[in-house]
Amino acid sequence: MQQYGQKLDQIEKRFEEMTQQMADPAIISDGDQYRKVSKAHSDLSEIVEKYREYKRVDSQLSDAKAMLGESDPEMREMAEMEVADLEPQLATIDDELKVLLLPKDPNDDRDVVLEIRAGTGGDEATLFAYEVFRMYMRYAETRRWKVEVTSSSESSVGGLKEVLALISGDKVYSRMKYESGVHRVQRVPATETQGRVHTSAITVAVLPEADEVEVKVEEKDIRVDTFCSSGPGGQSVNTTYSAVRITHLPTGVIVSCQDEKSQIKNRAKAMRVLRSRLYEIELEKQQAAIGAERKTMVGTGDRSEKIRTYNFPQNRLTDHRIGLTLHQLDLVMEGRLDQIMDALTSFYQTEKLRLEGQGA
Numbered sequence: 001m002q003q004y005g006q007k008l009d010q011i012e013k014r015f016e017e018m019t020q021q022m023a024d025p026a027i028i029s030d031g032d033q034y035r036k037v038s039k040a041h042s043d044l045s046e047i048v049e050k051y052r053e054y055k056r057v058d059s060q061l062s063d064a065k066a067m068l069g070e071s072d073p074e075m076r077e078m079a080e081m082e083v084a085d086l087e088p089q090l091a092t093i094d095d096e097l098k099v100l101l102l103p104k105d106p107n108d109d110r111d112v113v114l115e116i117r118a119g120t121g122g123d124e125a126t127l128f129a130y131e132v133f134r135m136y137m138r139y140a141e142t143r144r145w146k147v148e149v150t151s152s153s154e155s156s157v158g159g160l161k162e163v164l165a166l167i168s169g170d171k172v173y174s175r176m177k178y179e180s181g182v183h184r185v186q187r188v189p190a191t192e193t194q195g196r197v198h199t200s201a202i203t204v205a206v207l208p209e210a211d212e213v214e215v216k217v218e219e220k221d222i223r224v225d226t227f228c229s230s231g232p233g234g235q236s237v238n239t240t241y242s243a244v245r246i247t248h249l250p251t252g253v254i255v256s257c258q259d260e261k262s263q264i265k266n267r268a269k270a271m272r273v274l275r276s277r278l279y280e281i282e283l284e285k286q287q288a289a290i291g292a293e294r295k296t297m298v299g300t301g302d303r304s305e306k307i308r309t310y311n312f313p314q315n316r317l318t319d320h321r322i323g324l325t326l327h328q329l330d331l332v333m334e335g336r337l338d339q340i341m342d343a344l345t346s347f348y349q350t351e352k353l354r355l356e357g358q359g360a
Helices: 002-021 031-069 073-101 122-142 172-179 263-288 292-298 338-357
Strands: 112-118 146-154 160-168 181-187 198-208 222-227 243-248 253-257 306-311 316-319 324-326
Touching (some): 002 031, 031 073, 073 338, 112 122, 112 263, 122 146, 122 160, 122 181, 146 263, 160 172, 160 263, 172 338, 222 263, 243 263, 316 338, 324 338
Parallel strands (some): 181 306
Antiparallel strands (some): 112 160, 112 198, 222 243, 306 316
């Protein structure tokens, strides 16, 4: 940790300055400035807390090592036990600090556009798409995120052929970004009379939401069509032309939204999705320009990559990227995703550390 000592001291000093600023009446009275300082203060709080813990344990370890030279055997034995206890503690905190010092993904604080589409497996795939969407909605509830459906297409059996939703809240992308890819399900469909296990698949895409400043969409570059929104089987939901379809002419990207009864609201939602799709295209261009090894670290959202298998007969979930297997699929489908997401975050942070160590 010696090589990071000066940097950590500067971070702690900056944190203390911001703590004082947050008590300054002039800053408190300026809402925008206060929010800015408060967010910066919050962003540094975890690393400062961990650094202070490191210094405390390091000091205790130094004191314990100094006691190893004691002439009293009992005191020496106590010191040896303390050193044996504190050394692994310090090593763990050291590793945690290194992770906290890694460059942050600039998209981590963003809201996301979630896209789920049924793939191979017919009706069974649409039912699974519905269940996975429900799983994410349950997870969003636990994190107090807001979910807005922009468009959906139901199947004749009550599943979802596809669904698009905007999810907003605290650090949504940082938690959801490793969910993109092919999700495979293995189970006996309700329509299967022989009791045979079928395999179906869906695709999930998680796109960081881009704002208007980053992705400027010119009016001349889009075509906007309006139509009547409809429900399952083409049943009319309303008779006004409130649904909106936007085509981005330069790229051919098409986005539609029919969730709201207001054409203006549907257009606004569709534009949010369009900007995110265009932002993703730019990100993919950037990732293609960087080294293959680093691309495997940042390019974990390949939609064609089979990332996870949900085996219902065995109540088993397997994440193929990190070799994680959990025999609690029933809980996962109820939105208990933190164990998986924590494991994925830890894995990719370790990869980042390895690459940083190689000077990649």
